[in-house]
Amino acid sequence: MPTLLEEFVGARVGGSPYLRLHSVTRIIVPFLLSLNVLFAKDLLSVAALCSLSFAVLLLSGVPLRVVRGYLALIASVTIFIALAFMLFTKVPGRVLWELQLLRVQAERGVWEWSIVVTDASLLRTLYFSLRILSMIFIATLFIATVGDRDMLWGLRRLGLPAGITVGASLFFRGIGFFLSDFAVVKEAMEARGVDFERTGLAKRFMLYVNALIPLLSLLVTRSFEISTALETRGISPGTRLSGSYHSTPLSRGDYLVLAAICIVTLAFAGWFMCG
Amino acid sequence: MRVVEVRGLKWRYRGSRAPVLKGVDLEVEKGEFLAVTGPSGAGKTTLVLALTGVIPQRLPGEMEGEVRVLGMSTLEVDVAEIAKKVAVVFEDPEIQFVMSTVEDEIALSLEVRGLSREEIREKILWALELVGLGEEFLERQPHQLSGGEKQRVAIAAAVAREPELLILDEPTSDLDPQGKEEVVEAIESVRDSLNATVIMVEHEPELIERFADRLVVLDDGVVVMEGAPQEVYSRVEEARRHAAYPPEDIELAVQLGLKPPARRELLELAALLSSSLDGLCAFPRSGGGEVVVSARDVWYAYPGGVEALRGVSLELRRGELAALMGPNGSGKTTLAKVLAGLLKSSRGEVRVMGRPVAEYSRLELSSLVGYVYQNPQHQLFCQSVFEEVAFGLKLRGVKGEELERRVGEALRFFKLEELRDEHPFFLSKGEKRRLALASVYALRSELLIVDEPTTGQDRRFGEQLMEILRQLADSGKSVLVITHSVDLALKYADRLIAMSRGRVIADAHPLDVLSDAGVVREAKLKRPLKAEICAIAQRQRRAQP
């Protein structure tokens, strides 16, 4: 069964023992790992969390090229965070480098805008960057190992009504509808003479508005057709559908993994409280 | 026992100008297979929705009359209750698939019943087998299925519930010939195995004749004809007036002044009556004028590596109406888009008016080659009919009186003047399609490419549309129509271009192409009886000294 990542970008996760775990386990592990982001308050703990998340990601069989795709994002985030600490504020510490950009003699003082690099600002940049990196690893773990079917059956097992469970399924179908419709609509506009590449940004912006009109019209048409089809199947939004068809018990491996992640989370929590 | 009782049913949708159903009376007996036919807009789907209780319980509007299904009044019993005994399969296979796999899709209908896992599994497998799909389909996702397979899954989901009344609303309309065949076999299997009453809304007379015990013709919101299919179709003129086109053999027999005999007898007669068939076998044969678009050894491969076109060469000329046909996946739409410059060929050359396609800007090219998509909603960008037609013209800097004049001309040609201020969303399917054509026509393209304009439409609409395209060709334009309708191609086209697996396998007059059994087989074309008869007559004449 394809995972969310496979549906979004076509990246297939290789077979690994992690993927054979119960869907409940595969949802809980990233959730608990994400709780640890709360507890990682210094460089050491965040580095530990980052390493742990990366390790779990590797063990789950997620191809590293997926993470490579995030490199640009991580780089820009790091730069932005660095600027935050060096450009928008001064973090007290040993000044390593300073450059004054602007100096204004104001009525009640001097306003200086400088880039100030201190050892503390570098450490804080590193801390935030590692934390973002951990979050990216954890989020990737979730979408690379959980499929829409896992989520849907999970919602079923919670006893939620059809309005939510079937609706959730339609969300993923809807993404597919929209992507294919958008491609056709864009092409249809080109067939009428619109040249997206050679149009200025402002005009292109307005042309995308023209594209949204048929897309939303199609949305309304489809929604009537789908809802009619659902009504005639005897499923009303409040119907509770059984989740038992696909329910399977947790295995020993699931219990082991869940126990391990709980211990790790408790350890981080303890570190946070005592450290 | 009466399964369906409809008395004086009237229904007007909220926001509609007039009622869609204007007093329908209908009865269906248990075990009967009833077919309902009629022109687009007659109210067939509305009637279906009224039988399920969706009208009036879920759709806003005004209803009069009474509908009872299996003893339940659709005014008093909730839709969900009615749906326990009534199952519906709609026209569009795409919108009926709400879950992510085939298994989940069929299971959805069964889970409300409180069945055990084993029972659900058993019913899923039984239903799949009934429609000719195996266990390997359980894990398949919608995008991995063809149109025919999706529709069969929809039928499986419906029959898995073992309904007492099964309603099929144009189950084959949106499908290519292969898909149609698959679904027809599934219906055959279901009819034989399921002890249910069936109501099938359908346009294809051959299917109606094959399955139905009784035929009801609906037109303009009322039942206008009713009886056994043979009986209804034998009243040919009246049936045609209500867009209930008889099967080919009956129609041809009446045209030749014969009593409706079997197909075989007509074919035997064809050899004897070769000279009398001149009127029947007069087809347009335009030589065509100046070359508008030419393709030389064109290849195209999609990013995944799938080769959609493999060395295609052809020319499209002024004054010519060419039909492009072939099974799904043969490369028809890809070829059309390459000719329109919407896709860039990986090899080979495409020229428009003698110049390579790459030399044109998007605006220039779209002024020469107009493309009309299968679903007109994909290309309706504005909020009024007038604005829609004006859209392309405004892009080209046309304004003021000139704009008014050209838009007016297009609206008149396509009979849309009265709807000029209407929002395109609220037009009927046919009006939307005419609007899409009008908005491209206004640009005065030399070549008009129309992608499957008749799919999902009744034959009357198909003929009207082809008449318009024929007029355009006769006025000097070049027209290329992608279609699955061999009858319409035979009647209106000068050329039939048959494709298979990315290649053009035949390009000649429709009659000549359809006479070639090998081509017909490879391109998965349905050879009309008329074509067979005329081909026989032609061979006879040629054989005579």
Place this chain on the structure above:
Amino acid sequence: MTEKAKARKRVTWAHIVTFVLATAISYVLAVVSSLIFPVLGAPGVSALYVAAAIYVPLGIWMGMWGALAGYISCFFLGLWPSGYTLIQSFIWSWADFIEALAPAAIFRLFKVDPDFSVRRGWAAKAFPPLIALGSIILLLGVVVQVLWGATLGEPFTTIYVYSVYTGLALALIGVLLGLMVGHRKTWAAHIAGVILASLLSGIWGAGTLTLWNLPPPLPAELFWPVFTGWVAGDLIVLSVISTALLVALTPVFKRTGLYVEGWWA
């Protein structure tokens, strides 16, 4: 026996399916916007968040459904490709919920029956850039005053004063032109909705990214740049794209019966 029957007002599949499909569209547009028009360093934040043009009008047409569409699309955006954790995304996404809720609330609380028909096309084209620009200048002036003017005085207070005058003037002209477009009550509610939605969602969005969350993904120092970028982007998207969609599609939602007078049905 004849009977006139009308459908009862209740939540139906039509509401749910429309909401779900709109959420799917919003999510895809959210991803595309955050990748094409990013605010560098703030994952998921887009200088031109086109997704808002879907769920904010949906809020006006369908009440809570629009707000939920905003929430869910943002929630999934937070997970991928922004890389926020489930908890952070859960908190952050209320920004888009609020963004759709504000205009929806204005229309419902003041009992405005939306009529977006355009009687003066020139006014319809002129008012969005004026309101957007005026509001942005005003906002920048306020930010300057808050950050520097209050403590350091001149020349920041002068910048603030001129920004306020200019911004207000432009915005006011924009509002007056907006009221001339057509049905006054509708356009007044819409303009108020656009401004309120942008401000409130900016506060929550930027705040939960930098100041409060479990934990905030970005440093607190980034609040003002993120807030300003967020509000400016929203003002542009809502005043230009949302307006166009409301004009084009309100008749569709009303005539098809999808329009929700209340909050749910």
